[in-house]
Amino acid sequence: MTRNHWHFSRPRLAQAYLGSFNLGLSSARGLFARRRMGKTEFLKQDFIPAAEADGYVAIYANLWEMRSEPANALVAAFFQAIEPKGFSKLLHKLKPSVKKIRASGKIAGMAEAALETELQDEHKLIAGSLLMDAMRAFDQSNIKIIMVIDEAQVLAQESNVDFAHALRAALDIRKDRIKVLFAGSSEATLRKMFGKPSEPFYNWAALEPFDLLGQDFVEAMVEKVASVTKFPLTLADALYAFDELKRTPEFFRRYLDRYLTNPFDGALGALEYTKSHVFNDLSFQQQWQAMLPADRAILSLIIADNADPYGKDSKEKIGVALGLGKAVANNTIQNALRRLSDQTILTKIDRANYQFEDEAFADWLKHLSET
Ligand SMILES: Nc1ncnc2c1ncn2[C@@H]1O[C@H](COP(=O)(O)OP(=O)(O)OP(=O)(O)O)[C@@H](O)[C@H]1O
Ligand SMILES: [Mg+2]
Known part of the structure; x- marks a missing residue:
C-alpha cells in the first residue's frame, strides 16, 4: 500500500x-x-x-x-x-x-x-x-x-x-x-x-x-482501515485514540499502523503501545543527550515550574546543575536560550515566559523529570 x-x-x-x-x-x-x-x-x-x-x-x-x-x-x-x-x-x-x-x-x-x-x-x-x-x-x-x-x-x-x-x-x-x-x-x-x-x-x-484535522479525518481513516482489514476499528475507539494522542495526525497514523499490524491486541493495545512509544521516543532521548548541560538545565526548570530562566533562583539552580557551585551569569542563560530558540525547541512568549514548540517533546520531558 x-x-x-x-x-x-x-x-x-x-x-x-x-x-x-x-x-x-x-x-x-x-x-x-x-x-x-x-x-x-x-x-x-x-x-x-x-x-x-x-x-x-x-x-x-x-x-x-x-x-x-x-x-x-x-x-x-x-x-x-x-x-x-x-x-x-x-x-x-x-x-x-x-x-x-x-x-x-x-x-x-x-x-x-x-x-x-x-x-x-x-x-x-x-x-x-x-x-x-x-x-x-x-x-x-x-x-x-x-x-x-x-x-x-x-x-x-x-x-x-x-x-x-x-x-x-x-x-x-x-x-x-x-x-x-x-x-x-x-x-x-x-x-x-x-x-x-x-x-x-x-x-x-x-x-x-492552520485549520487542524478533526473528526472527518478520523472518519476517513476508519473507513480506510475497514477497507484493508477484517478487523475494522470502531469510530468511537478511533476518536478516543485521536484525543488521547493530542489530536496529532502523525501519532494517530502511527496508532493505525500498530493496530493494523497487531489486530489481536485490539484498539486499546495499539493506543497504549503508541502512547508509550511517543513518550519514550528514542529520538527525544537522542535530542536530549545531544544538548549542552546548560540547555538541559534550563529546559528542566521550565518544565518543572515554568521558571523565569533569568530569575535569581534559576541562575543558582543552573549553576548547581553545571557543578559550578555558584549562580551562572546572564550571558550563559542568554546563549542557551538562543540555541534553544534556533532549534525551535523553545519560543519566547513574552518577558520571562517560554513555550515548548513540540508538545510531544515537552510531555516526554515531563515524564522524564517525574521518574
Ligand atoms: N492530510 C493528512 N492525511 C493523512 N495523514 C496526515 C495528513 N496530514 C498529516 N498526516 C500525518 O501526520 C504526519 C505529520 O504531518 P506534517 O509533516 O505535514 O506535519 P507538520 O505540521 O508539517 O509538522 P512539522 O511542524 O513538524 O513540520 C504526516 O507524516 C502524516 O503521517
Ligand atoms: Mg512541516
Missing part, C-alpha cells in the same frame, strides 16, 4: 487559500500550527497541486531543511521553477567563490570558524544578486507564481535579516503575479515576523491558525 493511499485530501481548504489569492483579497498569507499537525502534508499534497491546476507555477521551499543557507535555497527553488538554465548559473557562481578564497591564500592560516563566516558572507552577497537575477528572469516571463515558504520562521533569524529585506522588497513590487504562503510551527516567531514594526515582513501577511 502506498503512503499516499492514506492521505486525507483537503480540497476545500486548498481552494479557500487559492480563492483568496485569486480574488486579490491578499497576496500573502501565513499559517501556523504546532509540530506534526499536517501543515507540510497539506501544502505539498493538497495546496500545491491545486495551485498548479489553477495555472500557477508553484515553488516550495522548506527553510528548516536548509537552515544554514535559506537564502540560497529559496533563490535556487525560484530559479529552478522559472528558468532551469538560471539555476545552473547559480551553481557556477557559488563554486568560484570558494575557489577565490582558496586562491587568496587565506585558508592556510584561517581558523575554521573565520573561514565559515567568510564563506557565509560571500554566499549572502551571491544570494542577494541572484535574487535580482531571478526576479529579472521572472519579469521577462508571463507566468504567475505561488511561493510556499515552509518553516518561514527561519527568515526571522538575525543572520537572515538582510536577505529578508531584499526578498520583501522584490516581492512587494510583484504582488500581482507572485503570491506567497508562509507556514511555520512557531507561532510566536511568526507573530513577531509579521507584527513587529522593525521586522522586514511587518504587516506583510495575514497570519492565521
Whole structure:
C-alpha cells in the first residue's frame, strides 16, 4: 500500500487559500500550527497541486531543511521553477567563490570558524544578486507564481535579516503575479515576523491558525482501515485514540499502523503501545543527550515550574546543575536560550515566559523529570 493511499485530501481548504489569492483579497498569507499537525502534508499534497491546476507555477521551499543557507535555497527553488538554465548559473557562481578564497591564500592560516563566516558572507552577497537575477528572469516571463515558504520562521533569524529585506522588497513590487504562503510551527516567531514594526515582513501577511484535522479525518481513516482489514476499528475507539494522542495526525497514523499490524491486541493495545512509544521516543532521548548541560538545565526548570530562566533562583539552580557551585551569569542563560530558540525547541512568549514548540517533546520531558 502506498503512503499516499492514506492521505486525507483537503480540497476545500486548498481552494479557500487559492480563492483568496485569486480574488486579490491578499497576496500573502501565513499559517501556523504546532509540530506534526499536517501543515507540510497539506501544502505539498493538497495546496500545491491545486495551485498548479489553477495555472500557477508553484515553488516550495522548506527553510528548516536548509537552515544554514535559506537564502540560497529559496533563490535556487525560484530559479529552478522559472528558468532551469538560471539555476545552473547559480551553481557556477557559488563554486568560484570558494575557489577565490582558496586562491587568496587565506585558508592556510584561517581558523575554521573565520573561514565559515567568510564563506557565509560571500554566499549572502551571491544570494542577494541572484535574487535580482531571478526576479529579472521572472519579469521577462508571463507566468504567475505561488511561493510556499515552509518553516518561514527561519527568515526571522538575525543572520537572515538582510536577505529578508531584499526578498520583501522584490516581492512587494510583484504582488500581482507572485503570491506567497508562509507556514511555520512557531507561532510566536511568526507573530513577531509579521507584527513587529522593525521586522522586514511587518504587516506583510495575514497570519492565521492552520485549520487542524478533526473528526472527518478520523472518519476517513476508519473507513480506510475497514477497507484493508477484517478487523475494522470502531469510530468511537478511533476518536478516543485521536484525543488521547493530542489530536496529532502523525501519532494517530502511527496508532493505525500498530493496530493494523497487531489486530489481536485490539484498539486499546495499539493506543497504549503508541502512547508509550511517543513518550519514550528514542529520538527525544537522542535530542536530549545531544544538548549542552546548560540547555538541559534550563529546559528542566521550565518544565518543572515554568521558571523565569533569568530569575535569581534559576541562575543558582543552573549553576548547581553545571557543578559550578555558584549562580551562572546572564550571558550563559542568554546563549542557551538562543540555541534553544534556533532549534525551535523553545519560543519566547513574552518577558520571562517560554513555550515548548513540540508538545510531544515537552510531555516526554515531563515524564522524564517525574521518574
Ligand atoms: N492530510 C493528512 N492525511 C493523512 N495523514 C496526515 C495528513 N496530514 C498529516 N498526516 C500525518 O501526520 C504526519 C505529520 O504531518 P506534517 O509533516 O505535514 O506535519 P507538520 O505540521 O508539517 O509538522 P512539522 O511542524 O513538524 O513540520 C504526516 O507524516 C502524516 O503521517
Ligand atoms: Mg512541516
